Amino acid sequence: MTNTIETYLKQTCSVQTASGYLFTINHFLKTNPKAKRYKYQDIVNYMDEVSQKQANIQYRIRILSAIKKYYDYLVIVGQRSDHPCKRLTIKKPNHQSVQVQDLFTGEELLLLLTRENRYQHLDTRNNVLLSLLIYQGLTSEELTRLEVKDVDLDNGTIYIKASTNLNRRTLELKNKQMLMFAKYINEVRPVLNKYKTNKLLLGKLGRPLQVDSIHSIIEPLKALFPERNLNPRTIRMSVICNWLNESKIPLERVQELAGHKWPSTTEKYIKANAENERELINRYFPM
Incomplete structure (x- = not known):
């Protein structure tokens, strides 16, 4: 009480x-x-x-x-x-405001998870990566810094390290993410991990994903929205906007979820x- x-x-x-x-x-x-x-x-x-x-x-x-x-x-x-x-x-x-009318709805973002891959094991890895973009709103840089130890499947959370511009935070994983994370960490990643790295997200040759690699994964998905600018940054911006305007999550909570240091940064996304x-x-x- x-x-x-x-x-x-x-x-x-x-x-x-x-x-x-x-x-x-x-x-x-x-x-x-x-x-x-x-x-x-x-x-x-x-x-x-x-x-x-x-x-x-x-x-x-x-x-x-x-x-x-x-x-x-x-x-x-x-x-x-x-x-x-x-x-x-x-x-x-x-301070230029966010053009929220140009962003993507939650329903549109879910379409990103329908992509198929021609390389073995990459479907699961890409679904893990894309889910972190569309459910947790991570940046490309945050994705590249993730390590296996940051994922806590027992508690259903993922730890995001602090950076110069963003605060550290522990975010809840969606129920639908749990199975794909377990499969990736326990079955897929050990096959990909040829260089014995602790990084969570690996490329098809076994090296940790870099920012450019993440943009390359998003590139084929642009065909879903040919008239709009789809990239990891606009996906994150859309997620923050949807937290505030679709899900009606309080601004202070969205600030914490997004890792923003100042309420004014989050406030830009209010329609x-x-x-x-x-x-x-x-x-x-x-x-």
Whole structure:
């Protein structure tokens, strides 16, 4: 049971995120004793005060994300029936937004798993690789860094190492991935592994896959969408967009799934359905 805001944050965020949000929320409540009854305009006014004290966009986005969590909690425990700032956002200046209309739906991405291969053993390997693209939204670089030890079939998870631009994370595997991963690791990969490497994904000659190899695997699939730009990057972008807009996963959770360091990076993938609110916040934070 969610008894306190601290418990709620620990249940819905990573340990580090929960700690940061709790600090921000406590400061917000201390300086705004009537916050429990705040309306939309009250929060816009508060964010206006924040912007006057701190021009850093990422800092302000972090504060707003924490405040949103506070009102999420109030709604869940029944202390409020409405969320006063759920759609309130802060746009990052001079930052090109994602053209979400050019991306692929979840149903379209599943078509990528229908490809057949002429080389023995590669069907299973390609299905493993493609499933990590369309279900976990990994980058090409993350795929090349994967090792066998990163896959935990007992718990149904895969560990993704941190990089310069992305956070580390442990992601759940889909039930439909479990059999293909078990077959690949236990039957197919030992046949391919001529060089005794620990890397998970191997080419037909036994060497670890490189980024160029992954792009080559995607290349024949472009015929499915001849008028659109299909590559590992647009697949990942589509997955993130679908998490937010098709599956309605909360932004903070999508940020963690994608490994984004900042909420503003994830926010770019939200389809415009509250343009009036965005215009209002832009007036309070002139670019």
